[in-house]
Amino acid sequence: MAMTRESVIDQLLAQVPYVRWLGVTVDRHGDELTAVLPFSDKLIGNPVLPALHGGVTAAFLETTAVLGLLWATLDGSRSLPGGEEGLPRLPKTIDFTVDYLRSGAARDAYARARVVRLGRRYASVQVEAWQDRRDRPFAQANGHFLMPQG
Amino acid sequence: MELLPGARTEDAAEMARIFMTVIPHARAMGMELVEATPGVVEIAMPWSPEFVGDPRTGVLHGGVISALMDTCCGAAVMTHPARPATTATIDLRIDYLRSATPGQRVRTRAECFHMTRSVAFVRAVARDEGDTPVATATGSFTVGG
Numbered sequence: 001m002a003m004t005r006e007s008v009i010d011q012l013l014a015q016v017p018y019v020r021w022l023g024v025t026v027d028r029h030g031d032e033l034t035a036v037l038p039f040s041d042k043l044i045g046n047p048v049l050p051a052l053h054g055g056v057t058a059a060f061l062e063t064t065a066v067l068g069l070l071w072a073t074l075d076g077s078r079s080l081p082g083g084e085e086g087l088p089r090l091p092k093t094i095d096f097t098v099d100y101l102r103s104g105a106a107r108d109a110y111a112r113a114r115v116v117r118l119g120r121r122y123a124s125v126q127v128e129a130w131q132d133r134r135d136r137p138f139a140q141a142n143g144h145f146l147m148p149q150g
Numbered sequence: 151m152e153l154l155p156g157a158r159t160e161d162a163a164e165m166a167r168i169f170m171t172v173i174p175h176a177r178a179m180g181m182e183l184v185e186a187t188p189g190v191v192e193i194a195m196p197w198s199p200e201f202v203g204d205p206r207t208g209v210l211h212g213g214v215i216s217a218l219m220d221t222c223c224g225a226a227v228m229t230h231p232a233r234p235a236t237t238a239t240i241d242l243r244i245d246y247l248r249s250a251t252p253g254q255r256v257r258t259r260a261e262c263f264h265m266t267r268s269v270a271f272v273r274a275v276a277r278d279e280g281d282t283p284v285a286t287a288t289g290s291f292t293v294g295g
Contacts, residue, residue, distance in 0.1 A: 016202070016203060018202060018210075018213060023215070042174055042175060044173070045173055047174060053173065053174075053175035053217060054242070056213075056215060058156070059214070062212050087205070090203075093212045094245070095243065095246065096244050097242070099243060100239045118227040140258075149215070
């Protein structure tokens with residue numbers, strides 16, 4: 001019996017060490033998935049402002065892209081290999097481009113992914129991250145992924 | 151990444167060292183300065199189980215490579231002979247050429263190869279202990295007076 005996509009997301013958050021280290025969680029509302037990055041001091045890149053490290057922003061966006069990709073793939077129309085009992089094999093990032101729109105403040109951040117194209121082998125994903133205001137994103141990204149092959 | 155008022159020194163290695171020690175995230179991830187000359191910086195990070203992105207294979211998370219690349223590129227901007235007082239990433243593209251081998255240290259080398267009054271252009275390569283690169287990066291950064 002294949003796992004629900006909700007439990008696949010929960011397993012990824014619980015089992016991927018670096019995602020746990022960052023502290024990423026998700027909010028689910030209907031079919032919408034929002035990733036949450038709770039602020040912590042170790043995420044700071046500029047202690048003077050203070051501001052989130054650009055690498056943290058990139059990592060959060062990339063994690064959100066993979067979560068969004070799993071969420072979109074496991075909507076009932078297809079499955080991923082290796083997922084029969086536990087975490088399926090994960091998409092591999094081919095490339096990832098981040099635009100830094102303004103500095104990330106020292107507070108919680110949110111991100112949402114949009115899977116622009118989901119092919120059998122390749123996928124293209126856009127991600128946007130914001131803090132206090134959804135209409136003022138502080139970073140956006142575009143990435144390509146190689147889907148795991150059965 | 152956004153950097154960094156205050157620390158102005160003529161010596162590139164000293165500049166890069168200060169740069170690294172004041173960034174909490176660089177410290178938290180165990181990044182170390184290997185070498186710095188004007189506009190060219192090399193930074194390394196040990197493999198660690200807490201930075202794994204795929205528990206099946208033990209391969210580091212792409213975000214770890216991003217953090218290392220971004221830090222290294224920022225340091226290359228700050229040590230450039232034009233000596234900007236601050237810098238922040240405008241954009242950074244990373245190409246993941248292959249998985250970094252689990253257990254191996256990753257080091258990145260970034261070069262700020264062009265700087266205008268407002269923008270710095272940087273490229274970087276990440277390697278593990280093998281021969282072929284793990285990832286490459288290209289970025290543009292702000293130049294603050």
